[in-house]
Amino acid sequence: MTLTNLLAISTALFALGTVMFLTRKNSIALLMGIELLMNAAALNFVAFSYYSPSLNHPLDGQVFALFIIMVAVAEAVVALGIAIAVYKEYAHVDADQLTELQG
Amino acid sequence: MFNTLPYLALMPAHVLLGSAMLFFVLGRAIPGVNKLPPxxxxxxxxxxxxxLETQGNGSDPLFFGMMVVDSFSRLYDQIYYLATAMVVLMMHYSDELDRENDWENFALFSCLIxxxxxxxTANHLLMALIAIELVSLPSYLLVAVNRRNKAAKEASLKYVLFGSFATGIMLYGMSLLFGMTGALGFAxxxxGLGAEAIDQPIYYLAIGMTLAGMSFKVAAVPFHFWCPDAYQAAPTPVTAFLSVAPKVAGLTLMIRFFSEHLAVQGESLTQMLSWIAMATMTVGNFAALRQTDLKRLLAYSSISHAGFLLMGVATLNDDGRQAVFFYIPIYLLMNLGAFMALLLLSKDNNFQMAGFKGAIRSNPALVVGFAVCVFSLAGVPPFAGFIGKFYLFKVTLEKGLYLLLVVAGVNSVVSLYYYVTILKNMIIDKETQPIAPLAAKIPLVFVTGCAVPLVFLGLYWVPLLDWAEKVRLFQ
Structure with a gap:
């Protein structure tokens, strides 16, 4: 496993996440796409930190990856909570059918 | 050797953390505490x-330089407290927020601040990430805090999906920056990027992606889609708060992020930021032209104001920083004054333009106060908004960004149209439905308190300019 391979994987993850966010309709699927984006970034951080650690702070990238995981969880909690509130109101969570606000 | 003394500079943050704990935990845990007036x-x-913020001085790098408390951050923090205090007063006159939920609302506000x-204060990408998330998560919840409003939940869901997407893009940009330089501190x-990186596309890609998260907070194009929906559906005090405080905070993060750039990188960054500024003000203004809901209209107007403020950021020098800060107290007063007047004039939380026709006949003083705020937003002399815009234009001219200057000039003229349309509705048109005169006099004091300084600062703005001196350098 070289750095190039890992970067290729993370780029693929990023592309998949973006495509998922732009094409899917269900809010939960959008959240899964976002999760892929964040994991692509976390993978990048870990890979860079492992293959070219900086001299002064060799663990910077790995700590950053931990924080990304934490942030992703916090965001998922809030987003799913709001999705439940929306589901109770509309009985679906399709983002493109939520059209109360437009203009 | 671990010296604790500089950490006293973080006292205001400790106070806010204590208040968040008080409102979240103690109000529930200790019986009787939630009987106290929140x-x-x-x-x-x-x-x-x-x-505490006014008492501090000097520049303190904290947590191994991850945060820097200095004159710049102290001045901006004072604006946040001021804005929040005004919004709390506004909440008192709004029926969109349940009073019995005040403990939770104020807890969310404490976390947000x-x-x-x-x-x-962030001076490190990790701190920037945490700060952006700490602002975003309570904002998502505050938009949806009115349980009776169906649209608010929808707006909040769109807000959270869009915000998470912007965060994801920003994180990927940060990882690229980390890979290129092996560093996370801004300086x-x-x-680490050095001079030779400027010719490579990855340089623009990494910085542009990192800017995504900050642009999302500023509501700059192309990360502005959440803004109209969230502003229209959120309770009016929350809208007023979101239109000022997080937007300004996004600008501070941008300013500090770009402040330590090398001289050779300056040109490329200025170009990048001025394109964002031009796109933001143009999209905001032209979308505002066809709005009929006044809250939505003010949302688009706040997008265009973000564009004007980005002009000052794009200059990347100390004059630009001063011009940006100079505009912010003025922007705070005129925006909150306008939202408060709308809140008081609206019936059943309906903000359609037609509902405000002829409001001047029943509420003359309130509409005059509103008119001052709106003229100031439009940048008409002699009101303070004109002076603020004048300084932003001046620093842009001195930097030699002529295209940006022309676009901003055209935009100011265009924006005049929709601001005047609102006022025509309220002042010249006949009443279609009766608007009750205001029962209480105290909310009128709030709007007057916003309008009078706007007139005063429009005529004599030297004290504010002197105050803004302090943000020129990070000291």
């Missing part, structure tokens, strides 16, 4: 934090 407690907390403080990143 609003005075929160106002006292804000006043205390404001006082804590995030704002971190945003103005180390710029020196």
């Amino acid at each position: 609003m005075p407690i929160f106002l006292v907390v804000l006043a205390g934090a404001f006082f 804590l995030g704002l403080l971190f945003m103005s 180390d990143i710029w020196s």
Whole structure:
């Protein structure tokens, strides 16, 4: 496993996440796409930190990856909570059918 | 050797953290505590934090340089406390927020302000990420805090999906910056990028993606889609708060992120930022032209104001920083004044333009106050908004960004049209439905309190300019 391979994987993850966010309709699927984006970034951080650690702070990238995981969880909690509130109101969570606000 | 003394500079943040704990935990855990009046407690907390902020001086790098508390952050933090205190007063006159939920609302506000403080002090990508999230998460919840409003939940869901997407993009950009430089501190990143990176596309890609998260907070194009929906559906005080505080905090993060760039990188960054500024003000203004809902219209107007403020950021020099800060207290007063007047004039939380026709006949004083705020937003002399815009134009001219200057000039003229349309509706048109005169006199004091300084500062703005001196350098 070289750095190039890992970067290729993370780029693929990023592309998949973006495509998922732009094409899917269900809010939960959008959240899964976002999760892929964040994991692509976390993978990048870990890979860079492992293959070219900086001299002064060799663990910077790995700590950053931990924080990304934490942030992703916090965001998922809030987003799913709001999705439940929306589901109770509309009985679906399709983002493109939520059209109360437009203009 | 671990010296604790500089950490006293973080006292205001500790106060806010304490207040968040109080409102979240103690109000539930200790019986009887939630019988206390939350609003005075929160106002006292804000006043205390404001006082502590004015006492500090000097520049303190904290947590191994991850945060820097200096004159720049102190001045911006004072604006946040001021804005929050005004919004808390506004909440008192709004029926969109349940009063019995005040403990939770103020807890969310405390966390949000804590995030704002971190945003103005962050000097490291990790701190920037945490600050942005700490501001975003309570904002998502505050938009949806009115349980009776169906649209608010929808807006909040769109907000959270869009915000998470922007965060994801930003994180990927940060990882690229980390890979290119091996550093996370702002100064180390710029020196690590060096001079030779400027010709490579990855340089623009990494910085552009990192900017995504900050642009999302500022509501700059292309990350502005959440803004109209969230502003229209959120309770009016929350809208007023979101239109000022997080937007300003996003600007502070941008300013600090770009402040340590190398001289050779300056040109490329200025170009990048001025394109964002041009796109933002144009999209905001032209979308505002066809709005009929006044809250939505003010949302688009706040997008265009973000564009004007980005002009000052794009200059990347100390004059630009001063011009940006100079505009912010003025922007705070005129925006909050306008929202408060709308809140008081609206019936059943309906903000359609037609509902405000002929409002001047029943509420002359209120509409005059509103007119001052709106003229100031439009940048008409002699009101303070004109002076603020004048300084932003001046620094742009001195920097030699002529295209940006022309676009901004055209936009100012265009914006006049929709601001005047609102006023025509309220002042010249006949009443279609009767609007009750205001029962209480105290809310009128709020709007007057916003309008009078706007006139005064429009005529004599030297004190504000002197105050803004302090943000020129990070000291």
